[in-house]
Amino acid sequence: MSVTVRVPAKVNVQLGVGGLRGDGFHDLANVFFAVALGDEVTATPAAPGTGTTLTCTGPDAGQVPLDDSNLAARAARLLAAHHGIEPDVHLHIAKDIPVAGGMAGGSADGAAALVACDALWALGTPQETLLALAAELGSDVPFALLGGVALGRGRGEILEALPVTGTFHWVFAVADGGLSTPAVFHECDRLREEAGTGSTDTDVPTPDADPALLAALADGDPAALAAALTNDLQSAALSLRPALAATLAAGTEAGAIGALVSGSGPTCAFLAKDAEAAEAVAAALTASGTCRTARATHGPVPGAAVRTG
Numbered sequence: 656m657s658v659t660v661r662v663p664a665k666v667n668v669q670l671g672v673g674g675l676r677g678d679g680f681h682d683l684a685n686v687f688f689a690v691a692l693g694d695e696v697t698a699t700p701a702a703p704g705t706g707t708t709l710t711c712t713g714p715d716a717g718q719v720p721l722d723d724s725n726l727a728a729r730a731a732r733l734l735a736a737h738h739g740i741e742p743d744v745h746l747h748i749a750k751d752i753p754v755a756g757g758m759a760g761g762s763a764d765g766a767a768a769l770v771a772c773d774a775l776w777a778l779g780t781p782q783e784t785l786l787a788l789a790a791e792l793g794s795d796v797p798f799a800l801l802g803g804v805a806l807g808r809g810r811g812e813i814l815e816a817l818p819v820t821g822t823f824h825w826v827f828a829v830a831d832g833g834l835s836t837p838a839v840f841h842e843c844d845r846l847r848e849e850a851g852t853g854s855t856d857t858d859v860p861t862p863d864a865d866p867a868l869l870a871a872l873a874d875g876d877p878a879a880l881a882a883a884l885t886n887d888l889q890s891a892a893l894s895l896r897p898a899l900a901a902t903l904a905a906g907t908e909a910g911a912i913g914a915l916v917s918g919s920g921p922t923c924a925f926l927a928k929d930a931e932a933a934e935a936v937a938a939a940l941t942a943s944g945t946c947r948t949a950r951a952t953h954g955p956v957p958g959a960a961v962r963t964g
């Protein structure tokens with residue numbers, strides 16, 4: 656019997672970036688928001704001694720590494736090692752999340768593989784342990800387990816679920832080609848040095864969540880959320896990919912009430928006032944020629960969960 660897990664992509668509605676720490680990470684005030692665009696990971700039993708094998712389908716499948724570096728395979732091996740069992744499993748990733756797009760696609764697959772293998776191997780691992788294993792895999796992986804809306808502190812792995820009312824409507828403009836997350840953080844540091852503010856954690860204050868943004872989420876107020884959207888990595892992503900400025904402008908011209916680069920980019924995220932407006936913004940963005948494609952979706956949605964039925 657196979658187990659299929661559905662897992663959401665994320666957009667960061669606030670990404671406050673502190674200074675560079677001694678361990679190479681940055682302290683964040685990271686408000687994650689899970690959206691209905693997502694991947695599915697299916698775990699199928701494999702014969703003893705087979706180890707972890709992988710396949711991937713979807714529009715960006717060619718860009719997904721199928722070797723040991725794949726976060727889904729790493730997750731399966733980490734969970735098996737934690738329980739002292741063999742990681743014999745075949746994982747299939749049905750990929751819909753843009754690769755290297757700033758929407759945490761690889762992290763999502765890591766979280767989904769943890770949940771899928773835990774169910775397949777009937778391990779019953781407590782959620783707290785799954786969250787700790789997820790943090791070992793990457794800063795964005797714990798949130799993909801949790802879903803909804805959450806504040807991530809530390810390097811993004813220390814999570815606190817946030818209250819949210821209703822549904823928000825989003826459009827994602829997918830670029831041709833990805834951006835490397837470490838390269839974007841590095842460019843953020845370089846721009847800070849260039850501006851003379853310094854870039855280490857002794858120069859830059861630890862960021863905090865914006866109360867106006869938290870109130871907008873709790874109140875279910877899209878206009879207030881649109882006004883509060885911020886991403887400290889946006890100038891770095893724009894510096895590495897100047898063409899994104901035209902994408903952001905095209906979405907705003909098409910009627911989006913808020914626009915920002917998603918995480919480390921290059922995907923751009925647009926908030927719309929309702930579902931109908933989101934469809935119109937997506938159509939206008941696709942027609943604008945400033946992105947590869949644009950997709951309307953909504954959120955928040957739950958984190959990685961076994962698909963039933």
Ligand SMILES: C[C@](O)(CO)[C@H](O)COP(=O)(O)OP(=O)(O)OC[C@H]1O[C@@H](n2ccc(N)nc2=O)[C@H](O)[C@@H]1O
Pocket residue numbers: 667670679680681682683685757759762792793794795796809810811836837840918919
């Ligand atoms: C940009 C975001 O997607 C926003 O949610 C995340 O901060 C990135 O999370 P991620 O892709 O899971 O990143 P990780 O795999 O943990 O780290 C990759 C690299 O990104 C940089 N990194 C990541 C997280 C963080 N808080 N500070 C960093 O400087 C580091 O160079 C690190 O070596």
Ligand SMILES: Nc1ncnc2c1ncn2[C@@H]1O[C@H](COP(=O)(O)OP(=O)(O)OP(=O)(O)O)[C@@H](O)[C@H]1O
Pocket residue numbers: 718719720724725726727748753754755756757758759760761762764765795833834836918919920
């Ligand atoms: N299952 C996976 N799916 C996609 N990429 C993966 C996967 N496992 C490892 N990777 C590697 O991770 C890199 C980043 O891909 P990913 O789609 O996670 O980027 P991202 O969305 O920008 O990440 P984040 O938003 O967490 O910074 C890819 O270039 C790829 O080499």
